[in-house]
Amino acid sequence: MLTNAKAKLKGSALLSLLLIMVTVTACNDNNSGSTASNANSSPKTSASDNATANASTSESKAATTPNGPTGKYDPPIELTTVRSVNSAAELPPGDSLDSNIWVKTFKDELGINLKNLWKVNDAQYQNKIAVTMASGDMPDFMEVDAQQFQILVEAGTIADLTDSYAKYASDLTKGSMEVNNGLRLKAATMNGKLMGIPVDGGDITDTELIYIRKDWLANVGLQPPKTMEDVINIALAFTKNDPDKNGKNDTYGLSLDLNLFNGWSGLDGFFNGYHAYPFNPTKGSATTLNFMKGPDGKVQWADTQPEVKTALGKLADLFKQGAIYPEFSVIDGMKSAELVTSGKVGMTFGAFWVPTWPINNMYKDVPGADWGIYPLVSSDDKPALSQSMTGLPSRFYVVSKKAEHPEAPILLLNTYIEKLYGHFDKNYHTVTVDGKDFGVFGLSPVRGGMPGNNPKAAAAVQAAKQSGDTSALNDEQKQYYDQVAKFEAGDKSMWAANKLWAADGVFSLLGQYSDNNLVFQSAYVGNPTTTMIAKCPSLRDEEVKMITSIIMGSKPLDYFDEWAANWLKSGGQDILDEVNASGQVR
């Protein structure tokens, strides 16, 4: 029985057991009384807190707290947090998460002494956060995911940041938070109160583009696609007309693997071409759904719309004609990447990072191979919208209710954004020691993107290239400019960088997407509902099976209707009702 029990730990039980052990410890803490537990767990903190408290009562006039986005705490305050360590990241010599340029800057410029209560490998961060949440011994602020965020809000252990944000966030910080009609902030707002600071979101970094082997296009005598019809013709020509000129019928037109919805070898872009916006990843959380408003003003699920069926029909036809690898349903992204890099497949839909992986070395290593990058095309006269799920944040900073200075993390964020996006200072981004580059931007305990930064940089690089004047470029942009220049001077290893920043590169195309409003985002901005969490994993499996079997021809196309009706019956209608009633529909 014992060994049996141990064997079973492997899958299901492990996490639950871990949580239990933790909870038991946590309860002990609670039983011994909250004051005692505080004193036990961090005697140093409380001692210094007392000192600060004493100081502020006795010399309250001398102590200053900033009363706006800038300013400094005097005397300095201590701010606790917790960190995850990226196991792959190398730190510059002498730096650590406890002591680095950010920590020093925060201390010097803001009077904030950062203290990391613990640091773990990023793989363990989720578990350790669950432990921290269970123990109730939260740091002043920490980073959590969407689900943990919701739990913390319900448990009432985190601070309302509405006033702090209004008073302390700098214009630049507010600008980054309020892009896209404030969608980022909306996702962090519960019952009208701002409960967290979004880490990500607001950008469209998962929108897809079409990647096609240019040398193959020339070999089969075709032009880059203007419509979905062209895409299908190219895929068929790549399959049947021997695009690699080796005299063998050994190539496929469109790359696809079992993940179906993916930034590489995915189908998102293909569906978008037919104005269909399904999204339900094979791996990971099944609760990310795309919703759209129907003609009656009510929300509908994007995946059950008739446009999806149209696109599925085209895919089934492509598969039948041999344009898709016959074993796509059992290969993963690594394997589909192998097929492409070994010259078996000539076209894929993918995100902006595809030039950096997996096709990054093909230009250098495979004679004649060159990839062209094209924006999504449409099946009719309406332009194709590229779907994006990253407009909504998935991670948040939350501040403990017990924190004495709930506004302090916002001040940190102001400084971070100022150093990296306001007046770019390379020392805060990347430092070079002995010819080796180290990214130091990730050492900051708060991070925040500036949505649209990369397309902006690409535009600046191209403007500088045209005018020949690089004086307007900041250090970051100058770096990209140099990479493009190196590629043009014949350095083939700079191919990927060139594809990122050049005029026909991915960031220019992403910039066009957002400039021309060619992005589709879900109408629902709330968190996963109860039924989503309970039903989505098994509903997702059904959908993936449906799509796979229709493409492979083992089920007729009309099976789509049967599946869509079944989805509504087995929980889908409840999900729609919840979403419609949530009040978080745009």
Next chain:
Amino acid sequence: MSRRNWRLEWPLHLMLVPGLIIALIFSYGPMVGIVIAFEDFIPVKGIFRSHWVGLEHFKYIYYLSETREVLRNTVFIAFMKIVGGLVAPLITALLLNEIRIKSFKRTVQTIVYMPHFLSWVIMAGILLDVLSPTSGIVNQFLSWLGFDNVFFLGNDQWFPYVLAGTDVLKEFGFGTVVYLAAITAVNPSLYEAAVLDGANRWKQTLNVTIPAIIPITILLTTLALGNVLNAGFDQVFNLYSPSVYSTGDILDTYVYRIGLASAQYGVATAVGLFKSVISLILISLSYLAAYRFANYRIF
């Protein structure tokens, strides 16, 4: 006498203590967590303050459409693995035993034992190539024999058999070693007597070797019954894909996708508990059987 024994043996008993403590902390302590199966567990609230839901999760599992399918798959796959894991090593051991060239015997023994040391991640990568319908060596062989190509990993009719087959392929070397050891322990005088009675090799195998190793065979089989619900998370997780969920999904992979991937700890624990109860019954039965037929006992 018992007093003298105690005086001599107390250091040995003392040596048991660390193991006992570890077992208490890591194997018995966590059993408290079974409580999670009966509540709407929220980590931040902890076990004692989470909402109590009684048998709600068990009802939920019962009404999930796939549960019965998954349970059936689990039992079917595990059963085939047990049968394959019994027959394949037994036959290999008997055949190897007949080989008199020591070096050849050793080499074969090592080669069939080797896959046991490969992880399923690596095995899955190899199998994907070997079983491919377009370029895999197995299908090339099949078409050479005039059969149609088979999509072993993507066809839900074939998939459970592929699971059983590859599991046997990976593990039968291990069983072979056990049986070979049992055969070595057979008293040589039995063979000599059989030869005097005029038995050839086949008759010797039939009448001496096989009866001699029947107890160990029964023992290994009955013990394997206790594992019937452990159809192998690693293997299935690395080999399956959505198109074969209907026949290849087992309890462990199902719980992983439904429970843990979406943080439904209560449901995941409920399935785990359910599995434990069935396993307890099965292992009790098999222990009873092993005691009856092979005179096997722990104490």
